[in-house]
Amino acid sequence: MKKLLFQFDTDFHPSVFDTVAAYDGGADHVSAYGGVAPENVGKLVDGAIFTRAPRDKKNTALFIGGGDMAAGEALLHAVEQHFFPGFQVSVMLDSNGCNTTAAAAVVKILKSSAGDVSGKKAVVLAGTGPVGQRAAGLLARLGAEVCISSRRTDNAERAADAVNRRFNVEVRAAGATDAEARADLIADAHIVLATGAAGVELLSAEHWTGLPRLQVLADANATPPAGLGGVDIMAKGELAHGKILWGAIGFGASKLALHRACIARLFTANKLILDAEQIFAIAREMESC
Numbered sequence: 001m002k003k004l005l006f007q008f009d010t011d012f013h014p015s016v017f018d019t020v021a022a023y024d025g026g027a028d029h030v031s032a033y034g035g036v037a038p039e040n041v042g043k044l045v046d047g048a049i050f051t052r053a054p055r056d057k058k059n060t061a062l063f064i065g066g067g068d069m070a071a072g073e074a075l076l077h078a079v080e081q082h083f084f085p086g087f088q089v090s091v092m093l094d095s096n097g098c099n100t101t102a103a104a105a106v107v108k109i110l111k112s113s114a115g116d117v118s119g120k121k122a123v124v125l126a127g128t129g130p131v132g133q134r135a136a137g138l139l140a141r142l143g144a145e146v147c148i149s150s151r152r153t154d155n156a157e158r159a160a161d162a163v164n165r166r167f168n169v170e171v172r173a174a175g176a177t178d179a180e181a182r183a184d185l186i187a188d189a190h191i192v193l194a195t196g197a198a199g200v201e202l203l204s205a206e207h208w209t210g211l212p213r214l215q216v217l218a219d220a221n222a223t224p225p226a227g228l229g230g231v232d233i234m235a236k237g238e239l240a241h242g243k244i245l246w247g248a249i250g251f252g253a254s255k256l257a258l259h260r261a262c263i264a265r266l267f268t269a270n271k272l273i274l275d276a277e278q279i280f281a282i283a284r285e286m287e288s289c
Contacts, residue, residue: 001059003267006048007032008041010066010075010095018065021256025263038078045082048089061266062091069095069130076275090272092262097255098130099276100262103283104255105218105246106138109191111289112216112237112244118143121189125149125182126196128159131220134276135193140169149176149185183207186214194219194227205230209241222248258283
């Protein structure tokens with residue numbers, strides 16, 4: 001029986017990236033829909049859950065994407081509301097690549113920290129976006145003391161509040177208007193993850209190379225210049241200045257492998273909901289940490 005994936009995108013144009021990754025993850029056919037919202041998703045869900053016998057429903061799955069994480073979360077909730085016993089299929093949420101990218105970055109940070117980040121101070125620079133929020137939540141769930149920064153304190157506070165509600169953690173917020181302020185923010189950090197806009201340098205190498213407590217740096221920006229000066233986009237756990245470095249392309253291969261593995265996992269059962277925690281668990285399985 002064919003493995004069918006229905007891609008529900010909150011953007012007008014469905015993501016080509018997500019479609020390709022779905023095929024590479026093992027879907028036999030992908031049907032992508034744009035402009036999907038809670039108010040119009042019902043008939044699409046009905047078509048997915050009513051057409052196959054219970055034993056065959058694992059061969060149908062849903063993927064929720066798009067550039068807006070909040071819209072994706074609302075859509076996931078709406079999809080689940082249409083399920084009832086005996087009539088559901090597996091679903092994956094990865095708006096803007098938030099869950100797979102964050103999980104891939106955090107699992108590399110965890111492995112570079114000898115498998116334990118509890119009690120360590122972690123700063124997610126420019127962390128108000130989807131990847132930053134998801135990474136902050138995952139790190140906090142692992143026991144790290146996490147701070148999200150933004151140029152505007154109110155933006156950082158809104159993001160931290162959203163993370164705390166979603167993950168039931170206590171992430172704090174900080175405003176940092178320039179590189180010097182961000183350097184002060186990471187002065188006693190053990191972990192720094194940069195999740196800022198493409199092509200924007202948040203720190204130069206001189207801001208972090210001499211910090212004695214800093215152990216791991218990871219940068220999610222793949223567009224030059226790097227978000228963290230001195231961290232090559234291809235860095236794969238290299239040791240420099242006593243710190244372990246991860247660049248966006250360096251852990252990007254793991255992100256893609258994770259995305260594909262999650263798609264494959266959808267077709268193993270018909271009751272899976274793959275959100276941040278579940279995707280991170282799969283990432284840990286893949287990294288054996």
